[in-house]
Amino acid sequence: MTALTSPAAPGPKQKPVKTRRLSIFRLFIAIVVTAAVVFGGVIGARSWWSSATTPEVNPWFAGYVDVTATPTFSFETPKSDAGKNVLLSFIVAKAGENCTPSWGSAYTMDEAAKSLDLDRRIARLQQQGGEPIVSFGGLLNDELSTSCTDETELQAAYQSVIDRYDLSTIDLDIEAGNLADVEAGTRRAEVIASLQESQEAAGKNLAVWLTLPVAPTGLTESGTDAVAAFLDAGVDLAGVNVMTMDYGASRTEGQSMLNASTSALEQTHRQLGVLYSRAKIDLTSDTLWSKIGATPMIGQNDVEDEVFTLDDAKGFNKFVVAHGLGRMSMWSLNRDITCGSNYADTRRVSDSCSGVIQGDTRFADLLAVKMKGSPEAASTVTTTNEALAPVVADDPEKSPYQIWSSDGTYLLGTKVVWHGNVYSAKWWTRGDLPDNPVLESFDTPWDLVGPVLPGETPVPVATVPPGTYPEWDGASTYPEGSRVIEGQYAFEAKWWNQGDSPAAASTDPDNSPWVRLTDVQIEEVIAGQPAPAQTSPTQTPAG
Incomplete structure (x- = not known):
């Protein structure tokens, strides 16, 4: 995500999977599931299992706030309950001081306390029951791990931010050059794992969210590599937050922003299942959903023809709630208002308004529906291996x-x-x-x-009786109108050919000399109706 305007600057190691104590309730679940499998059968236990092992999810909402943008956004006095938790953005390396954390490379933490009154405003937010989360990275500057190569100094830099703002949750927004830098990615993962361990040793929780770019087809290869690096280093990820925005060419023609965004979440869910499985951590589908966050860019996106509307926000929230995602955010609270009359071209992205007509409606209120959990409460959750549902025996x-x-x-x-x-x-x-x-x-x-739905039965499939047509032979020539069998399918030649497999008609129908017979044609053959004149194939002599 981009902080759109800012003032000028003045060898992975595997960590053991955490385990929890087995509560009486969990013990009861294990006993009942075992009984279900033994007495009810594998398939009967499956649907029961999916509901019995659904994790307790208390999803939370927090909007991003660009701390250094002008005009200054008063996050400490939220317009509604949806704005009480905020993701303050972005802590990055200070220009010329690679291991010094700064806000947008413009203010050190001390300078932000003085010039932006940031510490006092955070304290006021906390007095009112709100929670601050700090986001590291973003699009425009170097995330600390990219520029700070000394791991001891790097860990101290992260720790100083956590201590200064008394954080239970951090967000790592890794994109562009920060995401492409493999060495920085390994370093980041190792240091965050060590940081999480030190916080745990001090009796404190540290939830770590990894925020990554996404396409409707899912995370990029660099994104999945970043997740894998964190898991390999032993980081207990609270989740992966995907930026459902700025799709560009990855969004198919005519695809709505809502459809592109829900597709991105579905593909990310599938990818996380693979990544955790490769890390030898078994998680149920519901738990994987709880480890996903979504962050749309409200209103006008950076890509001109991409606009996330109020209706998109309503539909997106319904999808997120129905699937049990752990987090919803948005870019940004600064922008959650209709542009004024002096902002002439709303197709040009503003950092202080959405570019769409909102009236009295706020995107935050729409996206936060039923997302009433607390980031601090969610930070107590640890990842554990889970017993997966038995594999279904197909009937x-x-x-x-x-x-x-x-x-x-x-x-x-x-x-x-x-x-x-x-x-x-x-x-x-x-x-x-x-x-x-x-x-x-x-x-x-x-x-x-x-x-497969309950009560389904086989769909009738028309098949050609054995011996109706000869098996396709690559050495034979086939005049137009010839019919053959390959596998369980029947084909008809569109023109003379030799050596062209009928199977290719599926992937390149225009250039293939074969067309598959339709069910209607097959049924006519079965009924004994006349077929086109059959021309015998010609066997080509060897040599």
Whole structure:
């Protein structure tokens, strides 16, 4: 995220997974689940398990505040209850003093106390029941770990900020050059892990949120690398907060900001499941959702044709609440107001207004609905290995589509069932597991459609009787109109060809000489109706 205007400047190591005491309630859950599996069967226990192990989530809302922006935003006197918790932005390295924390590279903490009265304003916020969170990094300056290469000094710099503002939660907004710097990323992860340990030894909690850019397809490769580095170093991440904004070319034509943002969250959820699994930490789907935060840029985004509207905010909040995300934020509280009449071009982003007509409505109030938790209370939660639901045994009699098989050949659009879910093929595939844990969605030929629903039965599939057409042979030539079988599908030649596999018709239908027979055509064959004149293929002599 960008602080849009500021005054001029005057070898990872694995940490053991934390464990909790087993409460009486958790013991009861374990006993009952065991009984459910033994007496009720694997599939019957699955749906019960999903509700019984849902974590208690107390999601919180906090809007970002650009501390150094002008005019100064009075976060200490929030306009509504939604503004009582704030993410103060951004602590970065002071220009020319690589290990000295500063606000926007313009003010040291002492200078901010004097020039911005920041300490007193934070104290007033706390008197009124609000909580400050400090965000490190941002788009425009060096995050401390990028410029400060001495790990002892770096840890001391972070610690000084935590102590100064009495923080239970910190936010690391890592983007642009800070995210691309791999050495800085490793250093950051190692130091934050050590910092978290020292806070724990002192009897204090330190929740760490990692804020990263996102596309509708999920986190970038640099983003997943950053999460992996933190997990490898042993950081107990409170969660990953994704910046659902400024999608640019990654947003497909006609895709709404709401749809792009919910897609980004769904893909991030999938990616976190893979990352935690690789770190040998088992988490349920519900817990993974609780480890995700969302931060839209309200109103006009930096990309001109991207506008996050009040209706988008309402829809986004409903999605976030329904899925049990742990956090909602926004960029920024400074901007949560209609632009004045003197601000002529609302397509140009302002740091003090949203660029859309809001009337008396505030984005913060819409996004904060049912997000009433406390960041400080959430900071007491630790990550533990969880018992995952048993793998579903697929039943052909209760599955709407065929059960996936490693020997099967699946064309574009083919639907299969695997482990209780329905998947659709994005292109021709054979031997690719539908639930293969890949970080990037383009690395799998399958799209998850959704679960098999109770009461479903197999969808009738028209198949050509065995022997109706010859099996396709790469050595034969096929005149126009020839029909063949490959795998479980029937094809018809659009023109003379040799050596062109019919399977390619799925991925490149325009250039393939083959077209797959439709269900109607197959049903006509089964009914005994005349088919097109069949021309026998010609076997090409060897040599």
